[in-house]
Amino acid sequence: MKTIEELGAMFLGTRLKRLSDTLYDEIDNIYSTLNINLKSRWTAVLFLLHENGDSGVTQIAEHMGLTHPAISQMSRKLLDAGYIESKADDQDERRRLLGLTDAGKQLTQQLTPIWEHMRVCLNDRIAACQDDLLNAISNLEQQQIKLPLSEQILQLTQLQDASQVEIIPYSKEYAKDFKRLNIEWLEKYFYVEEIDDLVLSKPKKYILNKDGQIFFARYNDEIVGTCALLKSDYTGLSQDASKKNCFELTKMAVTEKYQGLKIGRKLMEAVIDAFHKSGGDLLFLESNSRLKPALHLYESMGFVHKPKLDNSHYQRADVYMEYVGK
Structure with missing residues (x-):
């Protein structure tokens, strides 16, 4: 029986979904290891609010290329966790904005060096893929098998933390x-x-x-x-x-x-x-x-x-x- 790797582009979506799920799991592993109460699938909303300040759900959805209901669902999780709050827009009281709470600001401060380590590690892996997309995906998958992304990022994070002891x-x-x-x-x-x-x-x-x-x-x-x-x-x-x-x-x-x-x-x-x-x-x-x-x-x-x-x-x-x- 042929594998989806052997079937090539026909199962590109499956492979991208598999890689996407693996990366989400890796980030969840990082958060769990560092005792951070956060799911990787919520991170983008938190990151955009950290970078851009208070924003509406529609605005966030446009930035992320996702649907309004998808962003609403992520936002509810962050609201329940106490990391964001919903408030009226000073310019238009009919419009609701999402913003970081004090707990959310404290969390993003803790996450900022970890996000930077993620960026460095992922850029390194992308740079190592010097061929076409299918080979690039295979390359990324093999790198993930050889060294899980969470381990690589945690190593960088721990090295940084160790210097503060x-x-x-x-x-x-x-x-x-x-x-x-x-x-x-x-x-x-x-x-x-x-x-x-x-x-x-x-x-x-x-x-x-x-x-x-x-x-x-x-x-x-x-x-x-x-x-x-x-x-x-x-x-x-x-x-x-x-x-x-x-x-x-x-x-x-x-x-x-x-x-x-x-x-x-x-x-x-x-x-x-x-x-x-x-x-x-x-x-x-x-x-x-x-x-x-x-x-x-x-x-x-x-x-x-x-x-x-x-x-x-x-x-x-x-x-x-x-x-x-x-």
């Missing part, structure tokens, strides 16, 4: 965040052990007053991650007897919804830098073999696997690693 030192006002982030992480993957509760409840006593340090990741004025450098009282950690000044990289936790911003890597870089400045002999960490992404991160940062400690403080720990540098 700040790593800051401990401050008393963030003590609750230190405990909150770690409890959140522990309860998701394991459970809170007695040693965890002790250290998290009194970080100054058990970390800071013992030559340790605590770092936080701040993003959009929110504390979204933390990690600590803890002076260790373990003995016999290394076969090298000269390594007596030991530190542990510990208590790293990142809020789940921000885990695509490379926050863990930035926190580890801060802790490793602090370790070097401390003049320490050995930096180690303990983890669990279930945490594959975390172990890959540790390995990429210069940690190597060593035999498990016999005197670990943590019941959950079945992995022991030492820092050797990149």
Whole structure:
């Protein structure tokens, strides 16, 4: 049986509809991933109001080349979501205009860099299609299979967002965040052990007053991650007897919804830098073999696997690693 690709122009409309639906789904995926309450099929109305200001339904329909009922249906969705409002035209009270609400203006401000990333990615794909329309569509379809558009746009968005993450030192006002982030992480993957509760409840006593340090990741004025450098009282950690000044990289936790911003890597870089400045002999960490992404991160940062400690403080720990540098 022949595929619609093999049948050529006869099913051009089907292929364009399929590609259109795929692109809409990709944008919906982006909005869902970024926790944005918006459907891609409503975006054009929102975008035109953002670009042109208050407009009538007929005017929007003409701009988009769609019917008045189609625009009315999209507008009702945006009205229900609270992003737009209907109001009288100052020049003609018989005429109704659509305009952005404060929530809509805030949303479009959030969407503006994402829209720019969409434009860049789609222009790149169109530029790569240097042949006739059918081949161009096939090219676009293959590009979509190879790298979904949502992934490409999210990569750009996350790279931009990652540059806005700040790593800051401990401050008393963030003590609750230190405990909150770690409890959140522990309860998701394991459970809170007695040693965890002790250290998290009194970080100054058990970390800071013992030559340790605590770092936080701040993003959009929110504390979204933390990690600590803890002076260790373990003995016999290394076969090298000269390594007596030991530190542990510990208590790293990142809020789940921000885990695509490379926050863990930035926190580890801060802790490793602090370790070097401390003049320490050995930096180690303990983890669990279930945490594959975390172990890959540790390995990429210069940690190597060593035999498990016999005197670990943590019941959950079945992995022991030492820092050797990149």
